[in-house]
Amino acid sequence: MTTLRVSNLSKTYRSGEHAVRAVRDVSFEVQDGEFVALVGPSGSGKTTLLAMVGGLLTPTAGQIDVNGRDIAGLSSADRATFRRDSVGFVFQANNLLPYLTARQNLMVLKSIGGKRVGKAGERADLLLRELGLEKRARALATELSGGERQRVAIARALMNDPELVLVDEPTASLDSARGRRVVESLISEVKGRGKLGIMVTHDLAMAELADRVFQLHDGELVKATSVTAGAQPSSLG
Ligand SMILES: Nc1ncnc2c1ncn2[C@@H]1O[C@H](COP(=O)(O)OP(=O)(O)OP(=O)(O)O)[C@@H](O)[C@H]1O
Ligand SMILES: [Mg+2]
Numbered sequence: 001m002t003t004l005r006v007s008n009l010s011k012t013y014r015s016g017e018h019a020v021r022a023v024r025d026v027s028f029e030v031q032d033g034e035f036v037a038l039v040g041p042s043g044s045g046k047t048t049l050l051a052m053v054g055g056l057l058t059p060t061a062g063q064i065d066v067n068g069r070d071i072a073g074l075s076s077a078d079r080a081t082f083r084r085d086s087v088g089f090v091f092q093a094n095n096l097l098p099y100l101t102a103r104q105n106l107m108v109l110k111s112i113g114g115k116r117v118g119k120a121g122e123r124a125d126l127l128l129r130e131l132g133l134e135k136r137a138r139a140l141a142t143e144l145s146g147g148e149r150q151r152v153a154i155a156r157a158l159m160n161d162p163e164l165v166l167v168d169e170p171t172a173s174l175d176s177a178r179g180r181r182v183v184e185s186l187i188s189e190v191k192g193r194g195k196l197g198i199m200v201t202h203d204l205a206m207a208e209l210a211d212r213v214f215q216l217h218d219g220e221l222v223k224a225t226s227v228t229a230g231a232q233p234s235s236l237g
Contacts, residue, residue, distance in 0.1 A: 001031075001032060001067075002031070002032040002066070002067055002163040002164070002195070002196050003029065003030075003031055003032075003065075003066075003067060004029065004030045004031075004053065004064070004065070004066055004164065004196055005028075005029045005063075005064075005065040006026060006027055006028050006029070006053065006062070006063070006064055006065075007027050007062055007063045007064075007065070008025050008026075008027055008061065008062040008063070009023060009025070009026045009027070009049070009052060009059050009061070009062030009063070009064065009072075010023055010024055010025055010026070010059060010060050010061040010062055010219075011023040011045070011048050011049075011052060011057065011059055011060050011219075012060045021219055022045045022048040022219050023045040023048050023049050023052070023059075023216075023219045024045075024218070024219040024220050025062070025220065026049060026062070026216075026219075026220070026221045027062075027221070028214060028221060028224060030196050030198070030212075031196065032163070032194050032195060032196045033191055033194050033195075033196070034191075034196055034197070034211050034212065035187050035190050035191055035196075035197040035198075035199070035209075035210045035211050036197065036198045036199070036210055036211065036212045036213070036214055037198075037199050037200075037201055037206065037207035037208075037209075037210035037212070037213045037214070037227075038050065038198055038199065038200045038201070038213075038214050038215075038216065039200075039201060039202070039204065039207050039213060039214070039215050039216070040215055040216035040217055041217065042202075044216040044217055044218060044219065045216050045218075045219040046168075046200040046216055047168055047200060048219075049216065050166050050168055050198060050200055052064060052072070053071075053164065053166060053198065054083060054087045054089060054164065054166045055071050055074070055079040055080075055082045055083045055087065056083065058072065059072045066082075066086065066163065066164070067163070084160065085160060085162070086162050086163045086164060087162050087163075087164050087165075087166060088156075088157030088158055088159075088160065088162035088164070088165045088166070089157055089166050089167075089168075090150070090153045090154055090157045090165070090166070090167040090168070090170050090186070091153075091167075091168050091169075091170075092168055092169040092170065092172045092173065095153075096141040096144075096149055096152055096153065096156075097141060098140070098141045098142045099140060099141070099142070100140065100141060101137065101138050101139060101140055101141070102128065102133055102136050102137050102138070102139055102141065102144065102148070102152045102155075103124050103125070103128060103137040103138065105141060105152055105156055106120075106123075106124040106127065106128070106152070106155055106156050106159050107120055107121065107124055120159070123159060124137075124155070124159065125137070127155040127158055127159065127189075128152075128155055130155075130185075130189065131151040131152075131154060131155050131185050131189070132151065132185070133148060133151055133152065133155065136148055145178075146173050146174050146178070147174055147178040147179075147181065147182055150170055150171065150174065150182045151182060151185060153170075154167075154170070154182070154185060154186050154189065158189055158193070161193075162195065163195060163196060164195070164196050164197075164198070165186075165189075165190050165195050165196070165197040165198075166197075166198050167186065167197065167198070167199040167200065168199075168200045169200055169201060169202065170182055170183065170186065170199065170201075171183060171201070171203065171206060172202070176203075176205065179203065179206065180205070180206065180209075183199070183201075183206050183209055184209065186199070187209055187210070207227075208227055209227075210227055211226070211227060212224060212225065212226055212227060213225045213227055
């Protein structure tokens with residue numbers, strides 16, 4: 001059972017005289033088994049919010065409570081442990097290691113982390129199969145299509161069995177049919193495994209695949225919509 005509770009979260013970037021209030025007093029709650037889309041114009045604070053929830057960036061104010069633990073208040077060593085054990089990230093630039101195979105890209109973190117290494121091969125094979133990549137497991141990352149690379153990145157994010165799966169623009173480099181298949185695989189992995197997913201997207205058609213849509217504007221959460229089957233994009237505001 002995982003609960004993420006974000007309370008009055010803010011982030012102000014400062015460089016010299018200049019201050020950018022990227023995230024302003026944002027609060028929400030998400031449970032495991034839920035998949036949330038985070039939408040909003042460029043510069044509205046989506047990546048900043050995601051990076052704070054994932055323990056990559058320290059908030060200026062507010063709390064991020066994951067199962068009763070305040071992530072914002074952790075030491076940097078404890079935050080690194082939180083990221084390693086509890087968070088799976090998928091970014092737009094999926095950063096696969098180019099001269100390793102799909103399967104080796106899944107295994108590489110395992111051998112660094114050194115945890116349950118023996119089971120890692122089985123888990124990699126299971127995830128590759130579930131994401132429809134079993135035939136591509138031995139292909140080098142450089143030989144994969146964009147959609148295949150994103151599915152490898154999703155599999156890799158799930159290797160550690162994280163509680164939170166955080167995804168930033170996973171389909172920006174894909175056409176809409178391919179992008180949709182990637183997001184559908186992602187959602188089915190996240191929900192099927194009882195995890196909690198947050199996905200940043202510009203694409204309202206992708207956002208509609210989520211259970212709820214959070215909309216940011218100038219750093220503020222202006223709208224949280226439940227998505228019902230058949231909802232029109234215009235209902236997202
Ligand atoms: N490291 C930084 N230092 C200073 N300002 C930053 C930094 N990162 C982001 N910003 C600013 O904070 C605001 C929010 O940026 P953020 O990257 O979170 O937006 P976004 O919604 O993810 O945008 P996009 O859709 O273009 O990716 C923007 O005004 C941006 O210029
Ligand atoms: Mg962004």
